[in-house]
Amino acid sequence: MKFLCLECDEQMRFAERQQPGDGTFAAAFHCPKCGRSVALLANPMETQLVSSLGVKIGGRTLDRQPMELARGAMLGRDDAFDDGKGNDGGKGEGGRGKEPLPAPTWSADATERLERVPNFVRGMVKRIYADYAKEHGLAEITPEVMDRARSELGLEGL
Amino acid sequence: MSFRTYAQVSGTDSSGLADQIAAQRAQVRERLRSVRRVVAVMSGKGGVGKSFVTAALAARAAARWPDRVGVVDADLRSPTVARLLGAAGPLRVTDAGVHPATGTGGVRVMSTEFLLDAGRPLAWREPGAEQFVWRGTLEAGVLREFLGDVVWGELELLLVDLPPGADGVADLAALVPELTGALAVTIPSDEARQSVARALRAAVEAGIRPLGVIENMAGYRCAGCGQTNPLFPGDAGAALAAEFGIPLLVRLPFVAGAGPAREAAGAERIVEALA
Numbered sequence: 001m002k003f004l005c006l007e008c009d010e011q012m013r014f015a016e017r018q019q020p021g022d023g024t025f026a027a028a029f030h031c032p033k034c035g036r037s038v039a040l041l042a043n044p045m046e047t048q049l050v051s052s053l054g055v056k057i058g059g060r061t062l063d064r065q066p067m068e069l070a071r072g073a074m075l076g077r078d079d080a081f082d083d084g085k086g087n088d089g090g091k092g093e094g095g096r097g098k099e100p101l102p103a104p105t106w107s108a109d110a111t112e113r114l115e116r117v118p119n120f121v122r123g124m125v126k127r128i129y130a131d132y133a134k135e136h137g138l139a140e141i142t143p144e145v146m147d148r149a150r151s152e153l154g155l156e157g158l
Numbered sequence: 159m160s161f162r163t164y165a166q167v168s169g170t171d172s173s174g175l176a177d178q179i180a181a182q183r184a185q186v187r188e189r190l191r192s193v194r195r196v197v198a199v200m201s202g203k204g205g206v207g208k209s210f211v212t213a214a215l216a217a218r219a220a221a222r223w224p225d226r227v228g229v230v231d232a233d234l235r236s237p238t239v240a241r242l243l244g245a246a247g248p249l250r251v252t253d254a255g256v257h258p259a260t261g262t263g264g265v266r267v268m269s270t271e272f273l274l275d276a277g278r279p280l281a282w283r284e285p286g287a288e289q290f291v292w293r294g295t296l297e298a299g300v301l302r303e304f305l306g307d308v309v310w311g312e313l314e315l316l317l318v319d320l321p322p323g324a325d326g327v328a329d330l331a332a333l334v335p336e337l338t339g340a341l342a343v344t345i346p347s348d349e350a351r352q353s354v355a356r357a358l359r360a361a362v363e364a365g366i367r368p369l370g371v372i373e374n375m376a377g378y379r380c381a382g383c384g385q386t387n388p389l390f391p392g393d394a395g396a397a398l399a400a401e402f403g404i405p406l407l408v409r410l411p412f413v414a415g416a417g418p419a420r421e422a423a424g425a426e427r428i429v430e431a432l433a
Contacts, residue, residue, distance in 0.1 A: 001171060002169065004167055014173075045291070048292055049292055052292040052295040052296045052299060054302075055175050056174070056178065066256045067304075067307045068303070069296065069299040069300055070303050073296060074281070074300065075274075075275075077273065077274065077275045079248050080249060080273045081248055082249065083251045
């Protein structure tokens with residue numbers, strides 16, 4: 001998929017994506033020459049089609065998780081997976097050779113919201129939000145941080 | 159107004175989808191690099207004992223190659239091979255990926271059996287409606303993850319137990335271009351012959367090498383007197399072998415109450431053929 005600014009005859013660049021609700025997927029592109037922006041709005045069917053492929057419009061901002069599609073999209077048993085480290089999943093502080101960072105804390109509201117995520121995928125979801133918070137230097141994960149992560153990372157349904 | 163074509167606009171793809179699909183393929187290729195043989199077990203027809211044969215074959219192969227045999231249960235909607243091999247979850251997850259369950263003889267197994275609630279069908283969280291449109295895409299994605307996200311390690315043989323039908327083998331070939339070949343399982347009846355012939359034709363047209371035919375339920379063996387009597391009319395195994403110019407590897411009689419271990423002698427012949 002490419003977007004062309006007809007005024008400038010310049011390929012537009014991906015800027016951000018959001019899932020504002022109702023299954024809508026929005027992706028914004030801007031022209032590097034004139035700055036004009038456009039938004040692609042995909043209907044729920046088109047959104048699902050892309051999700052089914054296990055890909056993210058505009059590219060990934062976080063590493064793929066093992067069996068992401070099966071764990072996130074399939075209805076299944078809560079105890080199917082065991083990451084061996086609670087919900088941290090082996091990607092804790094310094095887990096990938098980065099500088100050790102303090103683990104972000106979870107506000108009560110955020111914890112309550114996380115508990116509504118099925119056990120089946122909760123560990124993976126928690127890890128994604130924790131990684132997001134660390135990458136953005138956030139000490140606490142709140143529902144607002146979760147919303148922002150969802151929008152920026154295209155985490156439908158999490 | 160005239161537009162340039164996609165290719166004429168020289169910049170990279172803004173969606174990044176093509177790169178991600180390519181990365182998914184690369185992940186499967188990389189993961190299977192340590193697997194010496196990937197063999198599909200297929201049949202155009204359901205109920206011929208394909209999973210039973212797969213389990214017997216895996217158990218026998220594990221005797222030859224201890225801890226170096228794996229099974230992917232690609233029959234996502236009706237998984238049975240894990241249970242036949244005595245493999246159970248939960249599945250351990252590490253940074254390296256999802257570790258397969260271990261069954262009889264150390265056979266490494268991945269199956270939706272470990273993921274689905276007991277007695278529940280394969281179902282998806284989203285969307286609530288029109289699932290038929292992308293169900294196939296989701297299932298293909300899960301099979302890709304079974305191949306590419308599972309820590310298979312060094313294997314001599316990875317068997318892929320395909321669902322009944324003619325299209326599964328072509329999908330597998332698209333995911334695994336290095337597929338060693340396919341074993342076809344049939345029962346003696348002419349109806350099975352026609353159905354399996356379609357599946358074999360699909361395999362050949364997808365560029366897959368048919369390795370041979372296994373005729374299951376080739377007669378009924380009396381547990382009391384040991385005599386084998388006809389069970390189904392027909393000679394589908396021999397007919398398919400002749401039609402496709404491939405060997406009839408083994409004819410396995412039905413023995414009431416016997417588990418996959420009873421296939422030992424026949425399975426050994428198939429393992430010999432694959433070795």
